[in-house]
Amino acid sequence: xxxxxxxxxxxxxxxxxxxxxxxxxxxxxxxxxxxxxxxxxxxxxxxxxxxxxxxxxxxxxxxxxxxxxxxxxxxxxxxxxxxxxxxxxxxxxxxxxxxxxxxxxxxxxxxxxxxxxxxxxxxxxxxxxxxxxxxxxxxxxxxxxxxxxxxxxxxxxxxx
Amino acid sequence: xxxxxxxxxxxxxxxxxxxxxxxxxxxxxxxxxxxxxxxxxxxxxxxxxxxxxxxxxxxxxxxxxxxxxxxxxxxxxxxxxxxxxxxxxxxxxxxxxxxxxxxxxxxxxxxxxxxxxxxxxxxxxxxxxxxxxxxxxxxxxxxxxxxxxxxxxxxxxxxxxxxxx
Numbered sequence: 406x407x408x409x410x411x412x413x414x415x416x417x418x419x420x421x422x423x424x425x426x427x428x429x430x431x432x433x434x435x436x437x438x439x440x441x442x443x444x445x446x447x448x449x450x451x452x453x454x455x456x457x458x459x460x461x462x463x464x465x466x467x468x469x470x471x472x473x474x475x476x477x478x479x480x481x482x483x484x485x486x487x488x489x490x491x492x493x494x495x496x497x498x499x500x501x502x503x504x505x506x507x508x509x510x511x512x513x514x515x516x517x518x519x520x521x522x523x524x525x526x527x528x529x530x531x532x533x534x535x536x537x538x539x540x541x542x543x544x545x546x547x548x549x550x551x552x553x554x555x556x557x558x559x560x561x562x563x564x565x
Numbered sequence: 566x567x568x569x570x571x572x573x574x575x576x577x578x579x580x581x582x583x584x585x586x587x588x589x590x591x592x593x594x595x596x597x598x599x600x601x602x603x604x605x606x607x608x609x610x611x612x613x614x615x616x617x618x619x620x621x622x623x624x625x626x627x628x629x630x631x632x633x634x635x636x637x638x639x640x641x642x643x644x645x646x647x648x649x650x651x652x653x654x655x656x657x658x659x660x661x662x663x664x665x666x667x668x669x670x671x672x673x674x675x676x677x678x679x680x681x682x683x684x685x686x687x688x689x690x691x692x693x694x695x696x697x698x699x700x701x702x703x704x705x706x707x708x709x710x711x712x713x714x715x716x717x718x719x720x721x722x723x724x725x726x727x728x729x730x
Contacts, residue, residue: 421583425589428590432593432594432597436597454700532693535690536725537687537690537726537728539692
């Protein structure tokens with residue numbers, strides 16, 4: 406009786422599904438990191454502006470303050486007094502001095518005394534917040550030693 | 566004579582798993598490349614400083630003052646340009662843009678670099694109106710070409726007003 410030829414040899418594991426899974430995981434973490442870095446608060450509804458220029462280079466040190474209203478799940482305002490959302494807590498503008506001072510001390514202890522000059526405070530202001538309160542918030546930041554303050558809008562395209 | 570039954574159709578199984586994997590990868594790639602969150606942007610505005618030493622003693626003849634008056638709820642009641650009332654509706658902002666263009670003459674001209682616009686808004690005025698006024702002072706976006714023309718480089722805020730009691 407003649408038997409068919411049996412090929413002997415090492416058959417390696419199928420790598421394709423593993424590579425697929427690794428790609429998926431890499432992309433998942435890329436997305437997760439992108440969302441983490443934005444520090445945006447969905448309660449703050451920024452005013453739309455087509456002429457504001459998106460930043461090309463992200464500042465080395467950035468402190469993001471979200472300034473808006475407490476809203477329900479439908480987006481309606483719960484409280485008429487706007488608050489600053491920072492580190493999962495809400496502060497009124499008047500209370501912010503101690504928060505900014507504590508942040509400044511922490512930054513100076515970890516990064517050196519000169520770091521404050523390099524920190525940019527990015528204020529994300531809700532479109533319905535009173536202008537006077539926005540200016541008050543800017544002044545609080547400047548009084549605490551943060552000289553670089555920027556107020557951002559929802560931009561669409563920069564000027565050519 | 567007996568022939569082998571070679572004409573019977575054979576079922577070809579197409580492996581679907583690699584195709585689904587590739588589609589998933591393409592989908593995630595396009596999700597990543599798409600900008601889900603619209604970009605946030607800012608203007609080059611001289612924010613009010615607490616130290617008065619930075620303030621200029623006299624206003625330049627080139628300075629233009631844009632005023633925003635509002636009611637207690639923050640709704641815009643009057644938009645002014647150098648004392649001229651432009652109204653309080655959407656058209657008022659368009660008028661501001663056009664009047665400003667008449668004042669500066671040619672956008673991008675070296676002389677326009679010295680012009681500074683001061684935004685003087687009421688305490689209660691909603692920030693969206695201030696942002697819109699700032700935007701329309703800085704320039705205009707052509708709706709067809711989507712190209713922007715810059716009118717004024719320097720914009721500053723006037724010292725804050727007291728709230729209406």
